[in-house]
Amino acid sequence: MPELPEVETVRRQLEEVIPGWTITSVPLAEPSMLRGLGVRDFERRLSGNSFSLPRRHGKFLLLPLSGGFWLTVHLGMTGRILVPTGPRSRDPHDRFVLALTRDGCRAWFVFRDVRKFGRVELSAGTPAPRVAGLGPDGWTGVWDSGYLARRLAGRRAAVKALLLDQHILAGVGNIYADEALFEAQILPFRPAGSLGPEELERLAAAVRATLERGVRALGCSISDFAHVDGRLGSMQQELRAYQRQGQRCERCGGTLERTIIAGRGTAYCPGCQV
Numbered sequence: 001m002p003e004l005p006e007v008e009t010v011r012r013q014l015e016e017v018i019p020g021w022t023i024t025s026v027p028l029a030e031p032s033m034l035r036g037l038g039v040r041d042f043e044r045r046l047s048g049n050s051f052s053l054p055r056r057h058g059k060f061l062l063l064p065l066s067g068g069f070w071l072t073v074h075l076g077m078t079g080r081i082l083v084p085t086g087p088r089s090r091d092p093h094d095r096f097v098l099a100l101t102r103d104g105c106r107a108w109f110v111f112r113d114v115r116k117f118g119r120v121e122l123s124a125g126t127p128a129p130r131v132a133g134l135g136p137d138g139w140t141g142v143w144d145s146g147y148l149a150r151r152l153a154g155r156r157a158a159v160k161a162l163l164l165d166q167h168i169l170a171g172v173g174n175i176y177a178d179e180a181l182f183e184a185q186i187l188p189f190r191p192a193g194s195l196g197p198e199e200l201e202r203l204a205a206a207v208r209a210t211l212e213r214g215v216r217a218l219g220c221s222i223s224d225f226a227h228v229d230g231r232l233g234s235m236q237q238e239l240r241a242y243q244r245q246g247q248r249c250e251r252c253g254g255t256l257e258r259t260i261i262a263g264r265g266t267a268y269c270p271g272c273q274v
């Protein structure tokens with residue numbers, strides 16, 4: 001599933017191609033993406049709007065339009081955005097398609113999603129309401145170890161489960177949670193409220209550092225547009241904990257183990273994470 005670095009990579013790719021294109025029609029929109037509007041009404045609202053600079057919060061892509069509308073995109077497990085020019089090539093997994101024009105040229109905004117967990121939502125004035133309930137962005141947001149201390153205080157849930165909670169920090173998923181806890185040398189099943197100030201400092205720094213590494217690795221490895229298809233690019237070679245159970249710990253030489261936390265496979269080193 002795409003996490004913050006993967007979504008940031010898509011945002012940067014979109015930033016290169018999408019600003020300035022104007023929506024002319026809505027050739028395809030699944031009912032779940034219309035939020036109760038008829039497709040003609042949806043089309044009437046969107047037509048004539050042009051895209052400006054894309055933003056991101058956590059795992060959500062936020063696409064502001066010139067008319068005050070927003071498209072909020074969640075890629076789910078397999079969602080991809082493509083902006084092909086020329087005649088439209090149809091695909092059975094296309095869920096949402098906009099026809100675009102700029103300087104007499106035509107293009108398409110295509111949301112393609114094989115497993116259907118992704119979503120495109122239209123809203124007026126602000127991004128989709130569920131974005132407002134998210135915690136600060138894990139990479140670029142304003143938060144620190146003091147914020148973590150306040151949010152984790154007294155919580156008996158596993159620290160990893162709370163790192164995955166998008167209401168606390170937005171953008172951290174299974175990969176980067178395992179990596180950050182490994183880097184901070186904290187066991188993933190520790191009760192969140194048991195972490196001391198120094199551990200919280202280490203954890204805060206590790207979350208930002210691992211997300212940063214992810215953004216850098218994915219940004220370098222992806223050359224053509226919209227590659228959010230589950231590949232990790234060169235990040236795969238940089239992973240030190242995620243799915244490395246049974247392998248040697250590069251820090252202490254011990255063997256990484258696996259457990260389940262919040263329903264997610266979790267790898268950790270019992271030798272050097274405490």
Ligand SMILES: [Zn+2]
Pocket residue numbers: 249250251252253254269270271272273
């Ligand atoms: Zn170790």
